[in-house]
């Protein structure tokens with residue numbers, strides 16, 4: 106019997122639209138591997154900040170991305186990007202990194218590197234991958250595409266509840282207006298605005314829809 110390709114569930118959307126929480130819940134329910142691609146961009150932003158590389162200088166950032174020493178690992182069903190044998194789990198969540206990250210994410214050479222690395226994650230099995238360009242650019246051929254969004258006010262409230270006060274509108278604008286793989290709704294993606302929904306409701310909707318589609322596809 107022909108071996109089936111691993112399945113990729115692409116979950117894209119705006120900042121603080123609940124991608125991480127819901128993608129993790131979906132991955133757990135389906136027994137798939139969870140990949141946070143934003144964390145990979147954040148890791149490069151942190152690497153640049155800690156090596157005093159000017160994140161406004163696209164050439165310097167591209168060079169850093171070409172030269173850094175990284176490795177992918179899968180621990181407890183989550184993929185990690187390891188840099189110089191270290192996993193900067195906490196360090197990538199600071200306000201400084203959040204401010205720098207969309208600048209480095211706009212560099213075309215960085216996006217090429219990230220796309221190749223994210224596609225490599227397929228080595229770990231079936232994936233739930235969240236980000237901004239998964240359905241449009243990283244795995245455009247997947248049949249399982251979702252786009253999450255919520256009103257700006259609600260998203261800002263969610264970030265404040267996490268103890269982070271950042272200008273989400275500015276970050277969304279940079280992510281949607283860059284030339285290379287901007288944030289947009291992939292063709293065929295199911296759009297979910299979860300402004301008035303709990304994560305149980307959002308993930309429940311996603312899991313139900315994915316299970317139905319997997320069954321229809323004989324997977």
Ligand code: DC
Pocket residue numbers: 120121142143144146147206207210235236237238239276280
């Ligand atoms: O999801 P997040 O807030 O951790 O993402 C951090 C930044 O990385 C976000 O501002 C845009 C960028 N990003 C991207 O350009 N493409 C992705 N697939 C994931 C994140």
